[in-house]
Each structure stands twice: as structure tokens, then as C-alpha cells.
Amino acid sequence: MxxxxxxxxxxxxxxxxxxxxxxxxxxxxxxxxxxxxxxxxxxxxxxxxxxxxxxxxxxxxxxxxxxxxxxxxVKAGDTNLVPGGLNVFLVLGVNGVGKTTSIAKMASWYRQEGSKVLLAAADTFRAAAVDQLDIHAKRLDMRIVKQSTGSDPGAVVYDALTTALAQGDDLILADTAGRMHNKENLMKELQKIDKIIAGRGIPRERYKKLIVIDATTGQNGLSQALLFNSAVQLDGVILSKYDSAAKGGALVQIGQQLGLPILFTMTGETYADIHPFDKEEFLDALVGMGD
Ligand SMILES: Nc1nc2c(ncn2[C@@H]2O[C@H](COP(=O)(O)OP(=O)(O)O)[C@@H](O)[C@H]2O)c(=O)[nH]1
Ligand SMILES: [Mg+2]
Structure with a gap:
């Protein structure tokens, strides 16, 4: 790391x-x-x-x-689901940071913890995006709610909520688009999804808006977090691609400016490459202590 x-x-x-x-x-x-x-x-x-x-x-x-x-x-986030009802993670971030991959890893993680997980393919903007999540769902043998490319992502999330509430699921992991015709469209779309989730009565403590930050992107990480946070108030960060080329400083800036906790670090491409954020280890690395 x-x-x-x-x-x-x-x-x-x-x-x-x-x-x-x-x-x-x-x-x-x-x-x-x-x-x-x-x-x-x-x-x-x-x-x-x-x-x-x-x-x-x-x-x-x-x-x-x-x-x-x-x-x-630098704050470590609580990765535990709130028991006794449905939790929703809305996974946000620009294209290519690792949203879909991180969702697959979290799906596998939370299922291992004994939770009932449902995937929602709400990145309907890119043609390949639904398929990509669908492939993970098949590999993981996990349920997924999807519609065709170009359909309304809010409708996908609405459907997923209906299904999950009816089946007594513990967690929805919702994928989202990282790009649209323009930034304003994307942010409006995300705000719509946000309203739909809140409107279905998911209490705030069970609903997390998580931004995926690519640990190798540097300074951009901060501006991405600021942008998404201004559209839909963020609750936490997932740090992807946290491997040898990563630096991590942007995360400290995000922590300083937005106070967001970090839930997970992702290190590779297998489902097991997910780790709850370890603050001590991160700080040690940042100051050159440990090994
Ligand atoms: N090494 C490494 N690669 C990753 C990680 N997360 C995602 N990737 C790769 O980054 C690329 C983009 O990931 P994807 O999940 O499609 O990003 P999205 O556009 O945000 O959904 C893919 O090639 C992934 O395999 C990670 O934690 N470590
Ligand atoms: Mg994706």
C-alpha cells in the first residue's frame, strides 16, 4: 500500500x-x-x-x-450495517474510479457477514455498465435489479427499494453513472435518486452516500468530493486502487475540508481485495513509519 x-x-x-x-x-x-x-x-x-x-x-x-x-x-468510518431494517449505499464517483468493482467487493463482504444483499444497476447511461454489474451478480450468485441502458436510474432504484423491502433485505448497493452529457445533468440525476431513497422512508442512519476516490488520482480527488458533496451530501469515502502507486494525500484534504470518514480501502481486482479502513496503518504510511 x-x-x-x-x-x-x-x-x-x-x-x-x-x-x-x-x-x-x-x-x-x-x-x-x-x-x-x-x-x-x-x-x-x-x-x-x-x-x-x-x-x-x-x-x-x-x-x-x-x-x-x-x-x-483522518477518520475511519463504521462499516457495520444498522440492524433491523434495510440499509442503502448509494455509490458515487466519476467514471473509472472503481464504483462497480467496489460494489462487487462490498456485496461479497457483506454477504460473508451474513447480510442479505441486493444490487441495483442504476448506471444506465453507459451501454456496458449494466452488463458489468450483471456479470458480477452472476459470478457472485447475487440478486440484481436492472433495466435496459438509457432507462431512468431513479426508476431502477425505486424498483430495487420495492424488491428489497418486500424481501426483507439488509442492504442495497446501488451503482450510479459517473458521467452524463454534462456535469449538471449528472448532478440533477443523482439528486433525483437521492430524493427517491429518502422518499421511501429509509432513515438517514441507514442510508449512506459513498464516494469512490481513486487513490492514484491525486488532487482531483478533492475536487470530485467537493462536487458530489455539493449535489448530494456525502457520508463517506471508499478508497480504491490503494496500492503501490497510490499516495493518499488527497484523502487527508478531503478529511480536512469535508470531515468525511473512510469506510473501506480496495487494493486489487479480486472480491477479497477489500479492507475496512485502518487509520493507524494509513497514518504510519503517510509519515513513513512501519513497513
Ligand atoms: N488495481 C485496482 N484496480 C481497480 C480497483 N477498483 C477498480 N479497478 C479497475 O479500474 C477499472 C475501472 O473500474 P470500474 O469499477 O469499472 O469503475 P467505475 O467506472 O467507477 O464503475 C477497472 O479496470 C477495474 O478493474 C482497485 O481497487 N484496484
Ligand atoms: Mg461502473
Missing amino acids: FERFRAKIKSIFTSRKIDEAFFEELEDTLIEGDLGARLTDEVIETLRAEAKAERATTVEDLQKLMKQILSPY
Whole structure:
């Protein structure tokens, strides 16, 4: 998990004097790691001040301080379903980030936990999208609600809700489009789906709007989260493609600006490549601790 960035930051923290050159190199690396200029400035300034105040001289002291500084911006989300009724996860994000793949992994995860899961193929915009989810449904031997390409995604979600409520399901995982003719159309469509779910009486605590962020996309991750959040208030993040090329800094920015918790990290292409977000491990990697 983001080995490349971790190695870089580790090398800065390893066996050297804590001097001006150190802080400059750390600053460059954090910017490269997609922490953004503003947050990087803040981290470096706080680190300088606290290192001085606490007379931190060793690299371990500094790594611990940096972890403390970043900690408030990184939250692990609760992955447990709320028992006693239907939960709905509306999975959002731009094209290609890993929505459909993440849904398949979560479907497998929650079924293993003993939950009754229903898939909803509400990305009706792209021709291949319904088929893609359908293939996962077949492989996983899981129920899916779908209509043809171009049909109303709100209607698919409505149908899925009717089916799930009638069958006493625990969870609907709803796929959505990541692109339409334009951004405004997409956001309007998502708002419509959002209203339909709320209108069917799914209480807020059972309904999660989750954005999938590709851990290798960097700064864009923040603007994507801001965009979707302004259309439909988001509840959490799923971090996909969290492997060697990933950096993770964008996630800290999302945490700082939107306070969103992270539920899962996804690391590969098999159904087992899903992990509840581990805050300690993430922060350790971000400051070059651990291995
Ligand atoms: N390595 C890796 N690849 C992923 C992951 N999630 C998705 N992918 C790949 O990324 C591409 C886009 O994924 P998809 O689920 O179709 O994205 P969507 O457009 O958001 O639904 C596919 O080739 C997936 O196999 C992940 O966690 N790790
Ligand atoms: Mg998809």
C-alpha cells in the first residue's frame, strides 16, 4: 500500500539532521503526495513550531508529531450495517474510479457477514455498465435489479427499494453513472435518486452516500468530493486502487475540508481485495513509519 510514497518519505526521515533542508524536502514530498499546498504549509509550520516547543530532535519524535498533526483529518468510518431494517449505499464517483468493482467487493463482504444483499444497476447511461454489474451478480450468485441502458436510474432504484423491502433485505448497493452529457445533468440525476431513497422512508442512519476516490488520482480527488458533496451530501469515502502507486494525500484534504470518514480501502481486482479502513496503518504510511 502506497509503497513508493512511503519509501520516499521514509528516506527523508531516515538518519539526518533536522534542519532547514529537511523541512524543505519534507514540504516537497508532501506536495508530491497530494496533500495540497495549503495543507502542506499548515503541516510544515505546525511541525516546525511543535518540534521546537517539544524539543523534538530525533526523526521518530518528528514522525510522531506529524502523525498527531494529521490525525484529526483522518477518520475511519463504521462499516457495520444498522440492524433491523434495510440499509442503502448509494455509490458515487466519476467514471473509472472503481464504483462497480467496489460494489462487487462490498456485496461479497457483506454477504460473508451474513447480510442479505441486493444490487441495483442504476448506471444506465453507459451501454456496458449494466452488463458489468450483471456479470458480477452472476459470478457472485447475487440478486440484481436492472433495466435496459438509457432507462431512468431513479426508476431502477425505486424498483430495487420495492424488491428489497418486500424481501426483507439488509442492504442495497446501488451503482450510479459517473458521467452524463454534462456535469449538471449528472448532478440533477443523482439528486433525483437521492430524493427517491429518502422518499421511501429509509432513515438517514441507514442510508449512506459513498464516494469512490481513486487513490492514484491525486488532487482531483478533492475536487470530485467537493462536487458530489455539493449535489448530494456525502457520508463517506471508499478508497480504491490503494496500492503501490497510490499516495493518499488527497484523502487527508478531503478529511480536512469535508470531515468525511473512510469506510473501506480496495487494493486489487479480486472480491477479497477489500479492507475496512485502518487509520493507524494509513497514518504510519503517510509519515513513513512501519513497513
Ligand atoms: N488495481 C485496482 N484496480 C481497480 C480497483 N477498483 C477498480 N479497478 C479497475 O479500474 C477499472 C475501472 O473500474 P470500474 O469499477 O469499472 O469503475 P467505475 O467506472 O467507477 O464503475 C477497472 O479496470 C477495474 O478493474 C482497485 O481497487 N484496484
Ligand atoms: Mg461502473
